[in-house]
Amino acid sequence: MKRLFFLILIGIYCICTPLFADENKQEGDIYRDLETFANVLTLIQQHYVEEIDSNKVITGAINGMLNSLDPHSAYMTPEDFKDLEEETSGSFTGVGIEISIRDGVLTAVAPIEGTPADRKGIRSGDHIIRIDGALTKTMTLMEAVRKLRGEKGTAVTITIHRPEWKEPRDFTLTREAIPLISVKYTELEPGFGYIRVSNFQATTTRDLHNALKDLKKKHQTLGILLDLRNNPGGLLDQAAKVADLFLSRGVIVSIKGRDKEEQMVFEAHADDSYTDFPMVILVNGGSASGSEIVAGALQDHKRAVILGTTTFGKGSVQTILPLPEGAGLRLTTAKYYTPKGASIQATGIKPDMIVPLTANNDTEASSTSTDTDAGTTTSGSSKVIREKDLPGHLENEMVDEKTVESSKEEKTPDEQEERFQTIDNLQQMTKRLKEDNQLRTALFTLKSLSPSGRQK
Known part of the structure; x- marks a missing residue:
């Protein structure tokens, strides 16, 4: 059985050595460490008070190894x-x-x-x-x-x-x-559109494009308010494509890892660009990863005013690596950087306009209403959870550390098509504008940036 354990560990070693091994550590030292691990497993099997499940123990060891790296790397069972x-x-x-x-x-x-x-x-x-x-x-x-x-x-x-x-x-x-309907939209006022993107999934760019076209049919677009609050991210390519919709040229985001294969640059294209109206983007402490890519790109290119509170600060990229029998490895393989070359890892995107959720409280108060700041704090004086608060988070090498504070449902045809929807009948926007200080301030700012607003 000891031999079996050792062979299993050698298999794990063959998969993981290029990713995890310390480059300065000799191969012989690694083999000795693996043999020590095999010895521990053998002793557990022989002497533990109860009979053990070998697969469960090894899976636990793999999870422990990945947990020692950063909060976002993990082993995935089938x-x-x-x-x-x-x-x-x-x-x-x-x-x-x-x-x-x-x-x-x-x-x-x-x-x-x-x-x-x-x-x-x-x-x-x-x-x-x-x-x-x-x-x-x-x-x-x-x-x-x-x-x-x-x-x-x-x-x-x-x-x-x-x-x-x-x-x-x-x-x-x-x-x-x-249903993770990632795009919802409505008009706040004639010509001033509100679009909520709750996450970045396979259809997000298409759905956002359709929402923009539908808003344009109703009235000439005078301005768009893009709400990315509490958007935890999702697919990297979709985040880059969303930013591309509003840019006609320039870098959107660059990806830098240890290997050349992990170096990528996403650039904007002139096709299907919406660049003829002002924008305000709402963010908060729950805006992470893909949301920060969009906000950072449009901020650096001065395409939009970023309003709200500092974002989560997840500036790392996870790659899904398939393993035998349907399992997978979610591994942090790179960091991403804004067009100006800044890393937001553990620091986040700082808005151009710092605006709290409620006018009478300078903390991001919690709320049970939808599409608001409900995902950033508990309440009262509770601390906002951000990347820098997670144990083992990657440090930002560009910033001085002292400054860094189920069963699957079969969807009906209607559900399959309803990837985005208007929210005119789902939200009482007038009430929300009264209660949501960030939304209210964003609309005021957007109107002041539009041609009609500047003429007044």
């Missing part, structure tokens, strides 16, 4: 890999909550708008103590995701703790199909 494919295609079954592990605690990053978690009032920063009575302290992130997902119509109870509560509270959520 089930995890399938879930990822479902999400990027636009739908999954669950409760609709983005989660992460912060300081060893399973933590809500942001509820997905309009989902069971959002409707029940789950907030960013909530500590998820239990899932269906099972403690989450020893769960991996993927294990927690699998427990939250399940068949449509089934219930899951999560135990939440917030700093302002004396005791944890239970929330029972009914799982449902979570």
Whole structure:
């Protein structure tokens, strides 16, 4: 059995050595370390108080190795890999909550708008103590995701703790199909369009293009407000293509990794560009990765005014590497840089106009209403969760460290086509403009930038 363990580890070594091995470490040292690991596994199998599952132990070791790198690298079982494919295609079954592990605690990053978690009032920063009575302290992130997902119509109870509560509270959520409609839009006023992009998936650029065309049919476009608040990112190429819609030339984002194959530059094209109207982009602490690519590109090219609060600060790129039998490796392989060459890793995009969610509070207060700042903090004085707060995050080499503070649902034809939709009938925009200080300020700014606004 020891020989079997060693052969398995050699196989892992052959896959991972080019990615993980210290270039200055001799091959013989690595083999000795692997043999030590094999010896530990053998002793566990021979002497542990209960019989062990060898696959489970080895998977745990792989997860531990990846967790030591950064918060975004992870091993994906075949089930995890399938879930990822479902999400990027636009739908999954669950409760609709983005989660992460912060300081060893399973933590809500942001509820997905309009989902069971959002409707029940789950907030960013909530500590998820239990899932269906099972403690989450020893769960991996993927294990927690699998427990939250399940068949449509089934219930899951999560135990939440917030700093302002004396005791944890239970929330029972009914799982449902979570359609990740990434683009929604409406007119705030004639000629002034509002477009909400909630994530970047396979159809986002196409849907955004269609939304822009539909808004243009109603009135001459005087300005566009692009809302990227609480957008956690998604597909890199879609983020670059979204930025390309609003630029006719220049670099959008550059990707730099250790190998030449990981060096890429995305540039804008003149075709299908929307450059004849002013723009304001809304961001906050929940705007991450792809959102930061779009905001950074349009900020550097002075194509849009960025308004809101500092973004999450995820400036790294993850590559999905397939493994045998349907498993996969999500590995951080590069960092991305804005057109001016700046890295936003652990620092984020600083808006041109710093505007809090509420006019009477300089912190990003939480809210249960959709499309607002609900995904950035808990409430009151709770701390905003950003990349720099995650254990083991990559440092920004360009900044002085001291300055850096389920089962798959079969969709109906209508659901398949409804990748984007108007929100005229879904949102009470007048009420939202009164309650949402960022949105209200953004519209005022947008009107002042338009030709009609400058003439007044």
